[in-house]
Amino acid sequence: MSEEDRGARQVARPKRADARRNEKTLLDAAAAIFVTSGVEAPVRDIAAKAGVGTATIYRHFPTRADLIIAVYRHQVDACAEAGPDLLAAGPTPHAALGRWIDLFVDFLVTKHGLAAVLQPDHAGFDALHAYFLDRLVPVCARLLDAAAESGEIRPDVQAYELMRGVGNLCIGADSDPRYDARRLVALLIAGLRRPD
Amino acid sequence: MSEEDRGARQVARPKRADARRNEKTLLDAAAAIFVTSGVEAPVRDIAAKAGVGTATIYRHFPTRADLIIAVYRHQVDACAEAGPDLLAAGPTPHAALGRWIDLFVDFLVTKHGLAAVLQPDHAGFDALHAYFLDRLVPVCARLLDAAAESGEIRPDVQAYELMRGVGNLCIGADSDPRYDARRLVALLIAGLRRPD
Amino acid sequence: MSEEDRGARQVARPKRADARRNEKTLLDAAAAIFVTSGVEAPVRDIAAKAGVGTATIYRHFPTRADLIIAVYRHQVDACAEAGPDLLAAGPTPHAALGRWIDLFVDFLVTKHGLAAVLQPDHAGFDALHAYFLDRLVPVCARLLDAAAESGEIRPDVQAYELMRGVGNLCIGADSDPRYDARRLVALLIAGLRRPD
Amino acid sequence: MSEEDRGARQVARPKRADARRNEKTLLDAAAAIFVTSGVEAPVRDIAAKAGVGTATIYRHFPTRADLIIAVYRHQVDACAEAGPDLLAAGPTPHAALGRWIDLFVDFLVTKHGLAAVLQPDHAGFDALHAYFLDRLVPVCARLLDAAAESGEIRPDVQAYELMRGVGNLCIGADSDPRYDARRLVALLIAGLRRPD
DNA sequence: GATGAATGAGGGTTCATTCAT
DNA sequence: TATGAATGAACCCTCATTCAT
Numbered sequence: 001m002s003e004e005d006r007g008a009r010q011v012a013r014p015k016r017a018d019a020r021r022n023e024k025t026l027l028d029a030a031a032a033i034f035v036t037s038g039v040e041a042p043v044r045d046i047a048a049k050a051g052v053g054t055a056t057i058y059r060h061f062p063t064r065a066d067l068i069i070a071v072y073r074h075q076v077d078a079c080a081e082a083g084p085d086l087l088a089a090g091p092t093p094h095a096a097l098g099r100w101i102d103l104f105v106d107f108l109v110t111k112h113g114l115a116a117v118l119q120p121d122h123a124g125f126d127a128l129h130a131y132f133l134d135r136l137v138p139v140c141a142r143l144l145d146a147a148a149e150s151g152e153i154r155p156d157v158q159a160y161e162l163m164r165g166v167g168n169l170c171i172g173a174d175s176d177p178r179y180d181a182r183r184l185v186a187l188l189i190a191g192l193r194r195p196d
Numbered sequence: 197m198s199e200e201d202r203g204a205r206q207v208a209r210p211k212r213a214d215a216r217r218n219e220k221t222l223l224d225a226a227a228a229i230f231v232t233s234g235v236e237a238p239v240r241d242i243a244a245k246a247g248v249g250t251a252t253i254y255r256h257f258p259t260r261a262d263l264i265i266a267v268y269r270h271q272v273d274a275c276a277e278a279g280p281d282l283l284a285a286g287p288t289p290h291a292a293l294g295r296w297i298d299l300f301v302d303f304l305v306t307k308h309g310l311a312a313v314l315q316p317d318h319a320g321f322d323a324l325h326a327y328f329l330d331r332l333v334p335v336c337a338r339l340l341d342a343a344a345e346s347g348e349i350r351p352d353v354q355a356y357e358l359m360r361g362v363g364n365l366c367i368g369a370d371s372d373p374r375y376d377a378r379r380l381v382a383l384l385i386a387g388l389r390r391p392d
Numbered sequence: 393m394s395e396e397d398r399g400a401r402q403v404a405r406p407k408r409a410d411a412r413r414n415e416k417t418l419l420d421a422a423a424a425i426f427v428t429s430g431v432e433a434p435v436r437d438i439a440a441k442a443g444v445g446t447a448t449i450y451r452h453f454p455t456r457a458d459l460i461i462a463v464y465r466h467q468v469d470a471c472a473e474a475g476p477d478l479l480a481a482g483p484t485p486h487a488a489l490g491r492w493i494d495l496f497v498d499f500l501v502t503k504h505g506l507a508a509v510l511q512p513d514h515a516g517f518d519a520l521h522a523y524f525l526d527r528l529v530p531v532c533a534r535l536l537d538a539a540a541e542s543g544e545i546r547p548d549v550q551a552y553e554l555m556r557g558v559g560n561l562c563i564g565a566d567s568d569p570r571y572d573a574r575r576l577v578a579l580l581i582a583g584l585r586r587p588d
Numbered sequence: 589m590s591e592e593d594r595g596a597r598q599v600a601r602p603k604r605a606d607a608r609r610n611e612k613t614l615l616d617a618a619a620a621i622f623v624t625s626g627v628e629a630p631v632r633d634i635a636a637k638a639g640v641g642t643a644t645i646y647r648h649f650p651t652r653a654d655l656i657i658a659v660y661r662h663q664v665d666a667c668a669e670a671g672p673d674l675l676a677a678g679p680t681p682h683a684a685l686g687r688w689i690d691l692f693v694d695f696l697v698t699k700h701g702l703a704a705v706l707q708p709d710h711a712g713f714d715a716l717h718a719y720f721l722d723r724l725v726p727v728c729a730r731l732l733d734a735a736a737e738s739g740e741i742r743p744d745v746q747a748y749e750l751m752r753g754v755g756n757l758c759i760g761a762d763s764d765p766r767y768d769a770r771r772l773v774a775l776l777i778a779g780l781r782r783p784d
Numbered sequence: 785g786a787t788g789a790a791t792g793a794g795g796g797t798t799c800a801t802t803c804a805t
Numbered sequence: 806t807a808t809g810a811a812t813g814a815a816c817c818c819t820c821a822t823t824c825a826t
Binding site for chain 5: 606607610635640641642643644647648
Binding site: 508511512513514549550552553554556557560561562563564567568570571572575576578579580581582583584585587 | 707708709750
């Protein structure tokens with residue numbers, strides 16, 4: 001594609017290649033640091049890992065929430081998108097819900113400190129909280145509704161509450177061999193079953 | 197050796213009463229500050245509330261964990277002691293377990309920030325973690341065992357894990373009207389039931 | 393060598409018109425920002441207002457002093473040129489001096505932060521300082537000399553010092569309703585009168 | 589004086605001697621740094637000069653304005669107190685005003701950057717501004733009133749405005765051999781004379 | 785025993801200026 | 806020539822903890 005083509009079709013932002021590459025470097029560095037030091041690691045550490053100045057991070061990601069979202073966006077999206085597929089795959093809505101929640105848990109437990117920061121009152125992380133909720137609660141709600149309609153589970157549980165609960169169960173789940181978030185979440189999901 | 201013995205053997209220690217009173221003042225102040233600012237409130241705030249110097253706090257309670265333990269000891273003990281009674285009261289071990297867990301949840305959700313700090317990897321809070329575990333896990337284990345033996349619940353759940361899960365579900369439970377820890381914990385407990 | 397000449401000798405420089413236009417845009421933007429945020433406003437704000445990159449500003453105006461000079465050159469020149477006219481218009485040299493100083497004050501008080509930056513020791517603003525001095529001190533000196541020769545004022549006041557004093561009196565003159573630089577400057581000029 | 593004596597008479601604050609000494613060190617260090625780097629010098633520089641940690645400065649002087657006030661309090665007070673004496677000493681109110689203003693100017697010109705920071709709109713320095721005004725404007729007003737009543741000067745000049753003007757004339761007065769604030773201020777004061 | 789002053793490590797953030805594209 | 810991304814130095818401020826009195 002020639003430059004004219006691009007210019008003609010869009011507003012033409014030439015510098016992009018560089019910045020794009022840099023942003024990638026940044027995200028990789030952040031992801032790496034998040035693994036070792038948690039999502040609240042000092043900005044300076046991330047900058048150092050990426051080999052850039054601190055301000056570069058602020059340019060790309062004005063708030064820490066922005067950075068975290070960017071780092072995990074793909075995975076969150078993938079999780080959200082898997083919901084309908086699992087529902088379709090069956091065998092029952094409740095089983096699909098369980099599998100989808102497992103996906104979410106698998107994602108969360110490997111992200112050091114992320115679950116803790118997902119708390120709604122964690123100062124400065126509202127955007128992060130909102131993003132996760134916006135993306136995942138509707139998916140969860142659909143699975144929940146389906147399971148409720150099928151009569152498998154009790155109809156009085158809210159998707160928001162369930163997601164929060166699952167998120168909470170994932171806090172500190174790595175680094176403790178005697179605590180298996182997945183197992184507990186499974187109990188929680190099992191607890192949804194209609195008491196017969 | 198009892199405290200009286202020690203006092204009798206030496207010259208009377210007039211400061212003792214003072215110190216005792218001081219400790220009480222400290223605990224009251226800490227409790228009050230914990231309610232408003234959480235268990236991670238600045239040491240200075242607590243000292244100010246108690247009307248003492250910061251070093252006084254360190255003298256009585258070398259680590260923050262010590263202070264938190266002292267503040268909540270009575271309630272934790274009461275909770276622990278309620279276990280056997282509830283088990284005896286029935287009607288079933290599983291029901292007793294549910295009631296006992298409710299007691300724990302009621303305690304925890306009203307202690308701003310306590311659940312969060314109970315995480316095993318929370319630096320500097322090992323003593324706190326250990327205390328809660330020492331005190332409560334055995335109680336929980338007994339209830340769990342009884343319920344397992346009665347065949348009400350699955351036999352493969354560890355008390356430690358369950359307590360951690362319940363604790364996690366209590367994180368951030370105040371300050372969010374859409375999240376009811378008690379309800380979720382009830383689901384978790386319900387999920388323990390043997391799948392028939 | 394005139395600008396046209398240079399253009400004629402080489403291959404036509406089509407960019408020239410562009411650059412010229414760009415410089416105009418820049419000056420307008422700078423003037424606007426100076427009004428709202430003062431002459432020490434962030435470079436980025438000016439660039440943003442002009443719709444150009446920051447480096448473009450540096451290309452046209454290597455130092456901030458250059459930019460400020462360019463923005464106010466016309467007004468400073470106009471002020472300088474008014475001096476002889478006022479002197480000719482009378483009625484006395486001292487009166488003319490007063491009117492000319494008023495012109496300068498009117499200019500200065502409306503330029504947010506300019507007077508403050510005119511200080512000789514303001515790092516990086518030497519060129520600005522020098523420009524104002526080069527342009528205005530001679531004019532002031534002529535008025536002062538005339539007034540001294542006419543016997544209206546004391547003969548021992550230097551133009552440089554007077555200009556600095558007037559400039560200083562204009563600092564922070566906007567934004568304080570209880571401070572009227574013009575009134576104070578009038579006192580200063582009145583104070584020049586020969587003590588009889 | 590025994591400890592009991594002190595305890596009986598006051599609230600008994602034993603530690604004072606130390607802190608007092610340290611505060612003195614701090615003020616000396618600040619004064620020294622202010623001379624070389626101006627009153628807006630980095631907190632760290634002052635701390636380093638005093639050989640203390642930065643927080644020590646914040647403890648003693650929560651805001652920079654507090655520190656500056658403390659450093660100059662004695663001199664400002666002395667200046668304020670000299671007003672009535674000078675008025676009494678004569679020979680005329682206007683002469684007394686001139687001498688008093690000279691005192692103020694002598695103080696101000698030797699305080700690098702102080703005059704500049706006395707501007708009412710200088711963010712974060714309101715307390716400083718207020719202090720100077722509270723302390724000096726009333727004194728100036730009294731001198732001004734006396735001179736006005738005696739018929740020496742025009743009656744329409746406000747003490748606030750005059751003080752601001754004098755303060756402004758002192759900005760950048762050190763470090764410029766061609767600018768003598770005292771001389772200009774004398775002109776300003778001379779300009780107060782009633783136009784006959 | 786009690787005090788509270790001092791410490792100093794950290795963390796976040798801004799902006800003038802340079803430089804690769 | 807224009808761009809705007811990157812740089813990184815500088816600064817402020819907070820607190821847990823120690824220590825001299």
